[in-house]
Amino acid sequence: MDSHWRLYFHNWVSVLGLAILVLLALVATLGPALAPFDPQDIGIAYRALPPGMVNWMGTDELGRDVFSRSISGVRVSLLVGVVAAAASTLVGIVVGSLAGYFGGVFDHILMRITEVFQVIPQFFLAVVLVALFSASVFNIIVAIAILTWPVIARLTRSEFLSLKTRQYVDAARLSGASDARVIFREILPNAMGPVIVSGTLLVGRAMLTEAGLSFLGLGDPSRVSLGVMLYQSRPFIQFAWWAALFPGLLIFLAVLSTNLVGDGLNDVINPQMVEER
């Protein structure tokens, strides 16, 4: 396995993705300590200043510092992305494991439920959920997790379907292992590879969904997120383009870096695909 991890660092694109992600994560954790101004501080006298020595990314239509706001935006975006992806991965693993392992009618019921979630237009469902239950960061996370868990569930299920027929699973049963032990000790560790890759890709997807919701005015009004910044600066883009450009660029970087990391992890998990390239 150690040699496999070296594969990750062989690909400079994955390394670049990881570097960007680490940088963004640092910004998100250090957060307010890095910001030169209070992100919510309005100053009528400083409205729509272009990027300069004081306001590195300029100020928006209310005179708020775009750089300081972007820092808290990255924080909210990463929080939403990571927590939503983690929650959806967890739910997906539980549903997928049970369906794949026990099979039969149980599998059918779980998979039909999964399909119901998959056939509903996803973004529409998110809009409805957030609109119904008020736009808070927590509700946005829940809505995104509800949208994305079926992907992980189907993936986990298919891994289980193939792994449960392995002879080492039979051998564990003959050793007296209970169903729980077979699921957690024998099958799940071997199924985790592709699931983690998909989970990582979900982080980017969740950040995009959050940005999309915010852009439609369904963002958490009490938190500064990158999507909220885009939404608020849109009417003024002609004379204060910087207020929209920088948060947009950061969304792009954040999603790009998680996707690159996901691809890199995929190479680690499926090394033979790298060799075929």
Added chain:
Amino acid sequence: MTEVLVEVEDLKVYFPVRDGWSTKDDRQVKAVDGISLALRHAEVLAVVGESGCGKTTLGRTVAGLASPTSGRVWFRGKDLATLSSGERKTYRRQVQMVFQDPYDSMNPRKTAFQMIAQPLTINRIVPKTDLVNEVLRLFDNVGLAPGEAYLNRSRHQLSGGERQRLSIARSMSVNPSVIVADEPVSALDISIQGQILSLMRKLQEESSIAYLFISHDLAVVRSLADRVMIVYLGQIVEEGTTDGVFSNPRHPYTMALLAAHPIPDPELSRNRHRIVLTGDVPSPIDPPTGCRFHTRCPIARPVCSQQIPPFKDFRNGHRSACHFADQLQSMARLLNESGPASH
């Protein structure tokens, strides 16, 4: 008569062609279709047949890994279907399995130590403090020496032979009375096969374990088995002592299998009555009527496709399900003298 450990009566194991709720296709794969057997204490019973004849399913059912569609399996006189959960645990321990593919039978994320320690801890065979010593003893028992060198290896750090030794150690760890060995040497190099077979023979003599030995390799079977069962399309076609079946086969299918197997003596090889099989095994979804072998049998007569042949008994429990079991030798001779047929 020694104690009967496992008894199987009219076992049928069918698998649905389509799973799920669909009712469009209710065909079934008849993997095992009415097999009875008795495995006695310290006996080696071989199950021989082509791939797809149901021998693996039979083994898995005896080991409790597949459930019978109908028929019964008894262990030491107790019906498996009526076991309490406690008794089922004991049964699990008593009947172990060695798998065909030693690579696939090891979890890629486990070390050799973890693999052997798992059954020991689950079944509380030894106290925790003795765990390492017991694992080392089991390693030593299957010829993995020095044992310390193997403790932390995972499956890709072991050779095929070492993996199968480890598999055997795992099955031995819970002191079973029966081991189902499903083609335990067919995935191994020929030079390693002999080592593993002599290990299995040694362990069997030391611990008087009974083997249900599943194989398609007649040479292997001959060297190890006390009794042989020849299986075709989920049914027994011939059974008897190893000597009886090999020296005096009473079923054309057995003769064909023996003929397909090279004999090192050219004189003998030239003069034996050859039956050459053509074609593939028919589908177990829709097996042929009458005698299931009639579609490939070189001596088939009209009766063969109409009537299911009953078993005919010969000496020492040797029996065969062929309409012409008595006249087989002369019929085969005639067939041979009429010259090589199509090839």
